[in-house]
Structure formats: C-alpha cells, structure tokens
Amino acid sequence: MLLRDIAHTRTGDKGNRSxxxxxxxxxKDFALLEKTLTPExxxxxxxxxxxxPVERYSLPQLGALNFxxxxxxxxxxxxxxxxxxxxxxxxAKLLSLVIE
Numbered sequence: 008m009l010l011r012d013i014a015h016t017r018t019g020d021k022g023n024r025s026x027x028x029x030x031x032x033x034x035k036d037f038a039l040l041e042k043t044l045t046p047e048x049x050x051x052x053x054x055x056x057x058x059x060p061v062e063r064y065s066l067p068q069l070g071a072l073n074f075x076x077x078x079x080x081x082x083x084x085x086x087x088x089x090x091x092x093x094x095x096x097x098x099a100k101l102l103s104l105v106i107e
Contacts, residue, residue: 008107009102009103010044010103011102015102016098017098023059025057026076027074031071037067040070041072046060046063046074057077057079058079062075
C-alpha cells in the first residue's frame with residue numbers, strides 16, 4: 008500500500024529546512040508508521056533533494072511523526088531556483104512511499 012492510504016501530511020519550511028508531519032488517519036496505524044518511517048528511510052526517499060540530516064520526533068498521542076529535513080530547500084525558498092522544492096511538494100512525494 009502507499010503511505011497516502013493510511014496517513015496525510017502537513018508541512019512547513021524555514022530557511023533551508025523543511026518540516027514534514029505524517030499523521031495517521033487511524034491511531035491504530037501509528038505503530039506501522041513508526042516502524043516503517045525511520046529517518047534513514049525518509050532520507051533515502053529524498054536522495055538528491057535532502058542533503059543534510061533528517062531528524063524524527065514521535066508524537067504518539069497525536070498518532071503522528073514529525074521530520075525535520077536539513078539542507079532540503081536549495082538554500083532556502085527565496086534563494087532556490089527550483090520551482091517545486093517547497094514543503095507541499097516534498098510531502099506529496101512522501102505520500103507515494105510504498106509501505107508494508
């Protein structure tokens with residue numbers, strides 16, 4: 008299945024960092040998200056886009072994971088020549104991740 012089948016995302020960007028929250032539609036799926044969406048897997052999914060570390064914060068009471076992706080926006084939204092490298096586009100890419 009695709010991540011979008013069990014979760015949705017919210018994003019933000021500040022400077023050269025993008026923050027991305029993955030929120031389970033049903034809290035019973037949170038354990039699967041926590042097991043599957045490791046910082047390493049998220050970094051691998053964004054290979055060539057995210058050039059810095061990926062930090063993950065777990066919010067079990069909300070059924071959510073929050074990722075901070077450093078060096079992800081080509082120097083920052085106002086400095087980047089990329090048209091679609093901002094948070095919302097990055098979240099759409101993550102929702103296409105295959106999970107088991």
